Amino acid sequence: MNAPAAQDAPTSFYEAHKKIYPREIGGRFQRLRNLAVWVLLGLYYLLPWIPWDGRQSVLFDLPARKFYVFGLVFWPQDFFYLTWLLIILGLSLFFFTALAGRLWCGYACPQTVWTDVFMSIERRIEGDRNRRLKLDRGPWTGEKILRKGSKHVAWLLLALWTGFTFVGFFTPIQELATKVIGLSMGPWETFWVLFYSLATWGNAGFMREQVCKYMCPYARFQSAMFDRDTLIIAYDTGRGEPRGARARTADYRARGLGECIDCKACVQVCPTGIDIREGLQYECIACAACIDACDAVMDKMSYPRGLVRYTSQKGLEGGGSHVVRPRMIVYGGLLAALVVGFFVSISLRTPVGLDVMRDRNALYRKLPDGTIENVYLLRILNKDTAPHRYVLAAAGLPGIEIDTGIAEHRVGPGEVYSVAARVRVPAATAGGSHEIAIEVASSDAPGLKASRVARFLGP
Amino acid sequence: MRTDEQPVEPEALEEEPQRVAWSQLAQDMAVTLWPSFLAASVATMFFFAFFDPSLFGEGAVPPRWLTHRMAGYAVGFFFFWAICTLSSALTLYLVRTAAPSRKRSLR
Numbered sequence: 158m159n160a161p162a163a164q165d166a167p168t169s170f171y172e173a174h175k176k177i178y179p180r181e182i183g184g185r186f187q188r189l190r191n192l193a194v195w196v197l198l199g200l201y202y203l204l205p206w207i208p209w210d211g212r213q214s215v216l217f218d219l220p221a222r223k224f225y226v227f228g229l230v231f232w233p234q235d236f237f238y239l240t241w242l243l244i245i246l247g248l249s250l251f252f253f254t255a256l257a258g259r260l261w262c263g264y265a266c267p268q269t270v271w272t273d274v275f276m277s278i279e280r281r282i283e284g285d286r287n288r289r290l291k292l293d294r295g296p297w298t299g300e301k302i303l304r305k306g307s308k309h310v311a312w313l314l315l316a317l318w319t320g321f322t323f324v325g326f327f328t329p330i331q332e333l334a335t336k337v338i339g340l341s342m343g344p345w346e347t348f349w350v351l352f353y354s355l356a357t358w359g360n361a362g363f364m365r366e367q368v369c370k371y372m373c374p375y376a377r378f379q380s381a382m383f384d385r386d387t388l389i390i391a392y393d394t395g396r397g398e399p400r401g402a403r404a405r406t407a408d409y410r411a412r413g414l415g416e417c418i419d420c421k422a423c424v425q426v427c428p429t430g431i432d433i434r435e436g437l438q439y440e441c442i443a444c445a446a447c448i449d450a451c452d453a454v455m456d457k458m459s460y461p462r463g464l465v466r467y468t469s470q471k472g473l474e475g476g477g478s479h480v481v482r483p484r485m486i487v488y489g490g491l492l493a494a495l496v497v498g499f500f501v502s503i504s505l506r507t508p509v510g511l512d513v514m515r516d517r518n519a520l521y522r523k524l525p526d527g528t529i530e531n532v533y534l535l536r537i538l539n540k541d542t543a544p545h546r547y548v549l550a551a552a553g554l555p556g557i558e559i560d561t562g563i564a565e566h567r568v569g570p571g572e573v574y575s576v577a578a579r580v581r582v583p584a585a586t587a588g589g590s591h592e593i594a595i596e597v598a599s600s601d602a603p604g605l606k607a608s609r610v611a612r613f614l615g616p
Numbered sequence: 617m618r619t620d621e622q623p624v625e626p627e628a629l630e631e632e633p634q635r636v637a638w639s640q641l642a643q644d645m646a647v648t649l650w651p652s653f654l655a656a657s658v659a660t661m662f663f664f665a666f667f668d669p670s671l672f673g674e675g676a677v678p679p680r681w682l683t684h685r686m687a688g689y690a691v692g693f694f695f696f697w698a699i700c701t702l703s704s705a706l707t708l709y710l711v712r713t714a715a716p717s718r719k720r721s722l723r
Contacts, residue, residue, distance in 0.1 A: 220685050222668060236665035345686040364646075371643055372650040 176293075177366060177430040179276065180286040180422075184449025193264040194273050202322055205330040210542065212329075219327045223571060229503065230571060232540055234510050238503065245495050252488040254379055256480070257388040261375070262442035268368050269442060271319070271361035272428070275312060282308045286425065312362050313354070320354030366429040369442055376439050385470040386478045390443050392423075392434040392465050393473065400434070405458055416460050423447035423465055433465055509547070510538030511597045511607040516577070520614045521587075529587035529615045533578045535561075537597055539568040545599045549578060553593035554613065556583040565600060580613065587615030648708055652700030659696040664689055 207214040209227050216225045224231035231238060253260050262269060283289045283304050292301055324346055325333050336342045342350070360368060369376055383389070397417030403409050409416070417434065424432045426446040431438050433447045451465040469478040516532035524530055537547055547566045551559040560579045568574040580593065591613045599605035669688020 219689060222685070233665045233668070236662075239661070239665070343686070345690055348690070367646070368650075372646050374651065374654075 177428065178286050178289055179428045179430075179446070180425040180450075181276075181280055182422075182426045182446050182449045182453070184452060186445035186449050190264055190273065190444065194270050197265065197270055198274065202318070205322060205325040213331070215326065216329060217327050218329070228542065230508075230540055230542060232510065232538065234538070235506075235540075238499070241495070241499055241502075245492070245499060248488065248492050248495065250375070251382055252485070252492050254382040255384065255387055255484055255488060258383065258390070259379060259441070259443035262369065263444040266442075268360060268365075268373075269444065271357060272365050274315065275361040276428075278311050278315070279308055282311065309362075312358055316354040316358040316361075317350070319357045320350040320352070323353045324349050366440070366442075369429060370440055376442075380439065384482075384484060386480070386482055388467055388469055388478075389437055390433065390441065390445060390448060390465065391437060391468055391473055392417075393463070393468075394434075397434065397464050416455075416458075416464055418454065418458060420454055422450040422454050426450045507605060507607060508540035509545070509597060509599065509605050509607050510536075510540060511595070511609050512536040512538070513595050513609045513611045515612065521616065523584070523616070524581065527584050528581040529584050530579050530581045531613050533580065533595065533611060535576050535578050535595065535597075537566065537568050537574045537576070539570060539572050539574070541605075542570045544569045545605065546601050547597050548600050549576075550596045550598070551578075551580050551593055552596065554582045554591055555586050557581070557593060559595070582613065582615070584615070587613070590614050644708060648701055648704040652697055652704045655700045656693060656696035659700070660689070660693045663692060663696070 204215050205213055209225075212225060214225070214227055218225065222233055224235075250261065279289070283292055292304065295301060321333070321337065322330070327349075328346060333342070333346065336346070396415060398415045399413065400417035400419040401409075401412075401414045402419055403412065403414060423434070424430075424447075426449070427433070428444060428446065429440040429442060431440045433441065445467070447465050448467065452462045455462045455464055472478050512535070514534045514536075516534060519532070522530045522532075535549065539545055545568055547568060548564065549559050549561055549566070551557045558581050560581065561576050566574060566576060578595070580595075593611055593613045594608050595611050596608045597606060669685050669692070
């Protein structure tokens with residue numbers, strides 16, 4: 158058809174991006190957000206350095222394929238728990254979104270948290286909103302180069318520390334630090350540190366709200382979890398409109414005005430550059446900066462606070478909101494059951510694992526004493542943090558016996574112990590193929606046992 | 617007294633800067649690379665929970681350096697990422713190329 162229209166069509170998917178210069182703001186919610194930033198980043202940067210039982214408290218040791226979380230050790234065999242945890246996290250997102258909207262976006266999302274820190278560095282070096290705008294528009298003077306340069310140096314240092322810490326969750330961080338100082342990092346460690354540093358620098362320094370707008374799936378589907386009782390940030394249209402500028406002492410009601418003085422403070426502080434007065438928009442990350450901004454203006458005007466506030470669809474329409482409602486009961490009940498089940502299951506899990514592999518060389522062997530012998534390679538996995546002694550046993554056929562050379566096997570904490578086991582059965586009962594059970598049990602800790610089914614072959 | 621007569625402005629508004637668009641290419645890259653990054657992370661987690669790179673290559677099929685765990689994980693992740701990116705890009709392409717024809721028929 159007409160080529161220009163076809164060419165234009167794709168671009169209509171996106172609006173042109175305007176660089177956003179959010180104005181900083183103080184207030185209740187800003188303090189809350191700062192607190193969240195300090196707590197979350199504090200946990201992130203410090204946790205790998207905290208020792209526990211003589212090792213790193215939280216370490217997802219990928220080279221050794223072991224996950225340490227405080228006193229617990231997880232193995233690839235415990236993958237089930239990771240899946241369970243992911244389900245819990247997903248359901249929590251549903252629960253908290255239905256309850257209080259996009260709490261995650263405003264307070265806890267790494268994108269928001271690091272963007273906050275990067276913006277505060279920018280503010281300290283380049284100045285407030287107006288000075289940043291002037292600086293960007295001005296020519297490349299010595300001062301501009303100095304300010305921009307030092308901002309990027311500060312950003313990159315923080316980004317490098319972030320990347321280093323990230324890798325420190327996956328390989329022991331103290332060894333990593335020693336290697337960094339001695340410039341003897343392995344190629345993959347170097348690569349991942351740089352990869353995550355660059356990702357932090359790009360995401361928090363440049364992409365910022367673009368990530369939420371274009372790349373975040375949660376921003377698009379969170380509306381499905383909302384209902385009319387969900388906490389949202391909204392502008393009270395009934396109270397604010399018609400908006401308009403006025404003097405502080407003016408009788409605005411006589412002039413037919415609402416309480417919005419149209420100062421645009423809420424727009425200037427918005428990190429995603431939207432106007433909250435246009436209603437709920439998917440770009441809104443519910444950071445509540447507009448509430449702080451508007452409250453400050455309302456105070457200045459001696460109007461009551463809350464023209465922009467946390468409320469619900471029902472609240473806006475003059476009704477009350479219900480926290481307890483069927484949706485919340487279902488989500489909450491499921492979540493509670495999963496969380497309780499998770500911890501019960503972890504506390505009850507047997508910290509011993511057993512793998513059984515048949516010896517590949519021979520199917521079976523006839524011994525001079527008339528018994529049939531099969532050989533297996535056993536691997537005992539001590540998932541506990543203390544050493545244990547284990548005894549092996551076989552069951553499933555009359556007269557079955559197991560021989561591993563020694564009666565007890567000592568396996569250290571976290572050790573994978575391999576041993577060859579000869580299982581013998583009298584020839585009379587050993588014909589054909591049979592299922593047998595091989596069991597490992599600790600002789601020093603009752604209840605610490607595991608069992609695996611194996612195949613026994615005879616003539 | 618005079619100041620009270622003036623409209624309250626929290627701060628003199630600087631003019632907004634000129635538009636700096638994320639180019640079409642940058643946006644396309646974002647919507648293909650990011651979802652595939654997430655999908656590849658999940659795939660990597662599942663895959664390497666069940667397969668240990670250091671046990672690969674008993675039949676000497678993959679090169680030896682790939683059997684180092686860190687190399688195995690990394691190469692595995694980027695492999696998944698590449699496959700997922702291909703899938704995302706195809707989806708984007710199909711959605712993109714289908715949309716105009718539907719619009720025309722609706723008109």
